[in-house]
Amino acid sequence: SVKQHQVIIIGAGAAGLMCALTAGYRGRDVLLLDNAKQLGRKILISGGGRCNFTNQNIEPGAYLCSNPHFVKSALARFSQWDFIAMVERHGIDYHEKTLGQLFCDDSAKDIVDMLTTECDWAGVKIQLRTEILSVAATDGGYSLQTSEGEYRCKSLVIATGGLSMPKLGATPFGFRIAEQFAIKVLPTTAGLVPFTLQPEDKARFEGLSGISLPVIAKAECGRQFREAMLFTHRGLSGPAVLQISSYWQPGQSVLFDLLPDLDFVDWCKTITAESPKLSLKNGLSRLLPKRLVERLQELGELPNKNFNQLSKADVAALDSYFHCWQIQPGGTEGYRTAEVTLGGVDTDELSSKTMEAKRHPGLYFIGEVVDVSGWLGGYNFQWAWSSGYAAGEVV
Ligand code: FAD
Numbered sequence: 001s002v003k004q005h006q007v008i009i010i011g012a013g014a015a016g017l018m019c020a021l022t023a024g025y026r027g028r029d030v031l032l033l034d035n036a037k038q039l040g041r042k043i044l045i046s047g048g049g050r051c052n053f054t055n056q057n058i059e060p061g062a063y064l065c066s067n068p069h070f071v072k073s074a075l076a077r078f079s080q081w082d083f084i085a086m087v088e089r090h091g092i093d094y095h096e097k098t099l100g101q102l103f104c105d106d107s108a109k110d111i112v113d114m115l116t117t118e119c120d121w122a123g124v125k126i127q128l129r130t131e132i133l134s135v136a137a138t139d140g141g142y143s144l145q146t147s148e149g150e151y152r153c154k155s156l157v158i159a160t161g162g163l164s165m166p167k168l169g170a171t172p173f174g175f176r177i178a179e180q181f182a183i184k185v186l187p188t189t190a191g192l193v194p195f196t197l198q199p200e201d202k203a204r205f206e207g208l209s210g211i212s213l214p215v216i217a218k219a220e221c222g223r224q225f226r227e228a229m230l231f232t233h234r235g236l237s238g239p240a241v242l243q244i245s246s247y248w249q250p251g252q253s254v255l256f257d258l259l260p261d262l263d264f265v266d267w268c269k270t271i272t273a274e275s276p277k278l279s280l281k282n283g284l285s286r287l288l289p290k291r292l293v294e295r296l297q298e299l300g301e302l303p304n305k306n307f308n309q310l311s312k313a314d315v316a317a318l319d320s321y322f323h324c325w326q327i328q329p330g331g332t333e334g335y336r337t338a339e340v341t342l343g344g345v346d347t348d349e350l351s352s353k354t355m356e357a358k359r360h361p362g363l364y365f366i367g368e369v370v371d372v373s374g375w376l377g378g379y380n381f382q383w384a385w386s387s388g389y390a391a392g393e394v395v
Contacts, residue, residue: 001149005031005125007395008144008153010132010173012039014384015367016159017115018078022392024122031151032119032126033144036169039128040112042161045168046381051108053087054080054385055378056100062375063383064246066186070347071372071383074355078389080382090114099227101377135177141362155362155395157355159388162341162368163188170335174369175344181360184346186371190338191246194237195254195329202235202330204299209233211289215240216257219247226260231292234333242376245332246342256325259287264319268310276308280318283307340380344371355391364391 007023009016012034020032038044043051055062058080063071084102087094092114093105104110119126131147135156142156160174175185197205208231217240218224230238244254271283280302284293296302301321303314310318335341345365349357355370357363366387374380 009157011159015388018388019392020124021118024124050103052378074386074390157364164338186343188343191342192339193332196235198330217244218255272307
């Protein structure tokens with residue numbers, strides 16, 4: 001027996017849940033399918049378990065997409081303020097951590113509970129543990145062969161996410177469906193991901209893991225982020241590194257300003273006047289983590305001198321050393337630890353108003369499966385909410 005629904009959404013993650021409740025409130029008969037045992041797993045582990053669910057400063061410039069205008073319509077029609085209003089209606093306490101990033105006070109589970117409650121109120125049917133075996137176009141709709149039998153629908157929404165964190169059930173399903181319908185998929189890579197180091201650098205920074213410092217990280221394309229950098233035992237991480245990783249291409253270097261805002265030449269003058277016999281190492285340890293300074297000196301990258309022994313050339317060299325500290329990453333940690341997938345379903349193939357495939361009426365792609373990725377800080381969930389809403393309004 002074939003089960004018929006007006007709308008079927010594949011993927012009960014952030015985008016799928018938002019799309020389902022939006023369509024449900026419009027009176028649509030919605031079935032939300034997922035192959036996992038549990039819905040919204042990425043929401044649950046996001047933001048260190050507190051879910052950075054949106055950002056107060058959402059703007060199109062914070063998204064990577066081959067068509068930078070594509071995100072504008074959906075973000076405008078369901079904005080961060082709309083999502084915040086829903087969070088407030090559910091009495092969920094939240095706070096701004098930094099840079100406009102909003103987190104739950106208590107737990108990411110509050111967001112999953114909110115979305116499932118809304119789906120329930122909207123009459124959405126949610127069915128987990130369902131393998132989608134195949135999808136085919138029918139007369140005026142789509143049919144799905146699944147582990148639970150055959151389903152048919154008028155509108156089919158693909159919300160299966162990207163490739164990041166396969167441990168959490170990420171699959172290339174959405175890209176395969178796009179390819180099946182001859183919808184272009186742009187090459188995918190890991191984004192918001194730690195860097196690994198070349199062997200020489202790995203040896204240079206051995207033992208520094210856990211050290212964190214504020215930096216400005218700059219990619220060769222000119223994009224820069226002012227946030228913290230963290231040494232790990234595999235390489236470099238921290239928000240500045242994750243952000244810049246989305247703008248980095250293999251083989252390129254990244255420049256770090258290790259002393260942002262400091263006029264180093266001036267600072268040296270002041271210290272030399274105040275404490276001429278202070279060692280460079282002890283002086284720098286007032287500005288930078290001591291272990292890092294010690295290591296850089298052991299490596300011979302800093303002169304073993306007191307401030308009054310530093311020549312003009314020494315000071316100039318140190319100035320450029322700290323403000324333009326260059327690293328050529330060996331690579332990234334890849335999808336295993338990436339927060340997002342760059343690339344995906346080509347936005348040229350979709351309506352920016354509805355997320356419907358231009359050449360396949362009734363077929364929609366929302367969330368991370370689309371070639372839209374945001375900065376770190378709640379931007380990716382906002383894309384999931386906004387694109388899910390856009391499709392939910394029309395399916
Ligand atoms: P997902 O939320 O990934 O949902 C996809 C759903 O599809 C899943 O339920 C999955 O089980 C299902 N599915 C997959 N394949 C199939 C299949 N073949 N058949 C059936 N179902 C399938 N973003 C932020 O904005 N703020 C954060 O704090 C944040 N923290 C993050 C932390 C981590 C560790 C990670 C990995 C990501 C984080 N992100 C964060 C990014 C954010 O989680 C994603 O951008 C967002 O979840 C994408 O939503 P989505 O609905 O498109 O996909």
